[in-house]
Amino acid sequence: MLITERLERCDFSNSERIIIDYILEKKLEIANMTAKAIAEATYTSPSTLIRIAHKMNFDGWNELKQAYLKETEYLESQVSDVDANIPFKRNETIMNIAQKIAVLEKESIDNTLSLITHDDLQKAIQIIRKSDCIHLFAVSNNLLITQEFKHQMSRIKKRVEIHALQSEIVFNACLSEPTSCALIVSYSGETDILNRCIRALKANSVPIIAITNIGDNTTARLSDCVLKICTREKLYSKISTYSTDTAIVYLLNVIYSCVFALNYDYNLNLKIESSRMIENGRFSTLNIIKEDENENPR
Template sequence: MKNVLIRIQEYKGTASETEKGIIAWITEHPQEASECSIQGLAQETFSSPATLIRFCHKMGFKGFKEFQKSLLYELAIRKETDRKRFEDIKEEDSLEEIVDKVTYKTISSLENTRKLIDMQVLEKCVNLLIESNAVYLYGLGSSLLVARDAYLKWLRINKECFICDDVHAQYLQAMNMKKGSVAMIISYSGMTQEMITCAEIIRDKGLPIILISRLDDSPLTRLADYNLCVASTEVLIRHGAMSSRISQLNMIDILYTAYIRHNFEENMQQLKRTHIRKQESPES
């Protein structure tokens, strides 16, 4: 069966203005295009049945019916393929299926996180980081890895920041936070008891908390001043945080890049200054 959507995208560069309108509508409404009559499609694309038939011929189809049948088949195959890709990993999965499933879960998580971002909340968090004297980072497990990534990033641009790997040290860090500083807590579930304890200590001190967590009511979202929501294709009880970790890292990258934009020239100079050159291997 011939692939419709790829064919029309490949043809787009040499298409006429009318044909570009047809391609745009079919690309945006593939399911409707596979079901409506040639008269209906002509009306939607501001063309004519004769133009659509010529277009189908150019795409290598005998006529509109073959074009539509191929599109319907393609959409069904894509839907089934996507369904399989987003299924949980199974023991009998091939290596190729594992590659597809892990990759597409990550892509989906990033795309959904973009849709969840509240720009006003994000802007307030960036301004809070800019105005703060120091950033205190908190996290456990895979979230601690994300916190450490944030620590290394802000260290590059000489922003005072603190992180502890040991949870008891994190409690002490929370107790010792100074006025003018901001806490950033990373917890996908929003229910990690140790992070709740840290948040309660910080809250009692009257210091602001930025939380990176899922979009859900949780003990941590109720304690935080701002929640930067991340998406994930994982359930809460999972074998290992994968796509949720990527979403959290992506959020750190967004905050970091937005922070650099403030005093851009100064921050870029600082990045150049703190660049650590890799030692080249001596020639034999």
């Protein structure tokens, strides 16, 4: 659930509700306002803002304010001519469809990039670096699109176990070792079986990285590190998961690339030399994709 939605739905006193209505109306205008200034504008007291923050499970008003501003800024930047759920209409030309899907996927990557913070990404990479295995949990189409991530990581000798059998994944989580880590991919953040896996992983002291939506959800709250993705699609009222799939694939590619960069020269040489042996005899008549055998990797 978004912070905005929680502010609208939580049980607040009359004086607290006055402040809530004020910040929901002013939105980004409160960025430079102190707690005292907001209290004066609403004829309340600064302590009321602190009570609101605590009811929202934040340590203090400034923490809630920054989270609210970041969410609001993101939501107000989501202006597009392409609907993520119904990107094209009946009787559109095939080139219009092609153009709209391109716009949608580009925007999904840009939006996801805007949600990445250095500290969160660094934390995720360090968790993976210290782990001897990555246990990957997802369901449905999210499970399918993680296969390439496993393939890429295996080429640099990083083990990824994708737990695909839904009747067994909680059992797999229960058997995980604390020397490993877990990557949970859940757009809604409320998939019950995945959150059961997280609780089993936590019982085994397995560090957990979540890829999920921008709101407050169970998966995010239970995880040690959260990487957020573009959040524009409804759960099922849509033509396809264009935006979500693109965002997840992009973020997995970012993770792979950052892990690759931890030992860049070794991994690049390993990747090229192993590919050269495996794909010996492969050729093309197109100069742009021909390999230059005399060129050494840098």
